[in-house]
Amino acid sequence: MTREASIRPRRSVLYMPGSNARALEKARALDVDALILDLEDAVAPDAKDIARDQVRAAVAAGGYGSRELVIRVNGPATPWGAADLDMAIAARPDAILLPKVSSPADLERVAHKLNAARVPARTALWAMMETPLAMLNAAAIAASAANPETRLACFVMGTNDLAKETRAALVPGRAPMRPWLMTCVAAARAYGIDIVDGVYNTLDDEAGFAAECQEGVEMGMDGKTLIHPRQVAPCNAAFSPADKDIAWARRIIAEFEKPENASKGAIQVEGRMVERLHAQMGARLVAIADAIAARSR
Structure with missing residues (x-):
């Protein structure tokens, strides 16, 4: 199996809770490059099954135009991981986003299931980079992209989880995070995959959000993950070529x-x-x- 190289904008990558049917519907009209239909962090444990059903239905119904559709599943060690992955494989979105990727083996296990199910190569894998081991293994994880059967197309920086796991502070300028962010940028560029920055948590701080977008541009990120539609327009502006x-x-x-x-x-x-x-x-x-x-x- 081979994957066709393609260039597509990933300036704005918006998390949408799979449990929120109204948000999934609204997303069809947003000026966003990619949508992460989330089954993991944005969904409470008692809403996991509903979220899975609603994401399945949303992808099947379509209507998202050129927006890239990505399903983020729960990890394999959770009670919902296996069912999430089975649904995502059957839904055949543009990509499946795997949480807590810490080694190439995490990608290879899922890629094997995709290939065994004869899912077309257009369905890629994205990797959440959000653990200390992921930072130490960034080059090896990115190197998985050298094998087309692994389907790796993008790193997604999970800065909130990374801060939790490392106890590094999330401060303006992100000085404690910069070595890890740049390590992942270098790994992504070495193996020809995209990389999108982590989220900005404060919705009412427009200046802070703009500054962090500019940091991402200067670091060489392709775009940024977002937590609210109001962040889309300034993010698109920041990451668009002048x-x-x-x-x-x-x-x-x-x-x-x-x-x-x-x-x-x-x-x-x-x-x-x-x-x-x-x-x-x-x-x-x-x-x-x-x-x-x-x-x-």
């Missing part, structure tokens, strides 16, 4: 495509020296911008 950057990328690409520059590793564009790697970086930026524009239509 018009001037898109124009500059197109200019560099065009210059390197000229016959006289075909064999050159570096050229001068508008008085600035640029290397071919800048054209490669620009090509991805343009692809993301085009994908955002296509999703918006």
